[in-house]
Amino acid sequence: MRKLLAMMVLAGGMAFAADGAAIFKSKGCASCHQPNADTVGPSLKKIAQAYAGKKDQLVKFLKGQANPIVDPAKAAIMKAQLTMVKSLPDDQLNALADFILKHK
C-alpha cells in the first residue's frame, strides 16, 4: 500500500513538472525555430551552441532582460515573441532553456 502511494506521488509529480518541449510548442516557437535548419529564426542548434554553458543568460533573454547574441539584426522579430514567455514562472523558463540547450 505504501509502495503504491509512493508511485502515485511520483507519477503526479512528473505530470506537474515543467515540460520545455511542450511550452516551446504551445507558445508557437516551433513555427519559426526548427531543430537544425535556419528558417524565419535561427535553428535551435545554432541557439544552443551560442548559449552553451550560459543557461542563466538564456533565461535572462527569455525574460526580456538581456540583449540577443545569435542574430541581432533580426532582434525586432524575436523581441515581439518574448511577450509569450517573459512572465512565465522560473521553473517553466528553466525547462524551456533546458529544452533549447539540448539541441547542441
Ligand code: HEC
Ligand atoms: C515570428 C518568428 C519567431 C517566433 C514565433 C519565435 N522566434 Fe525566436 N527568433 C526569431 C528570430 C528572427 C530570431 C533572431 C533574432 C535574435 O537573435 O534575437 C530569434 C531568436 C531567438 C533566440 C536567440 C536569441 C539571441 O540571443 O539572439 C531564442 C533563444 C529564441 N528565439 C527563442 C524563442 C522562443 C522560446 C520562442 C517562443 C516563445 C520563439 N523564439 C518564437 C523568430 C521567432
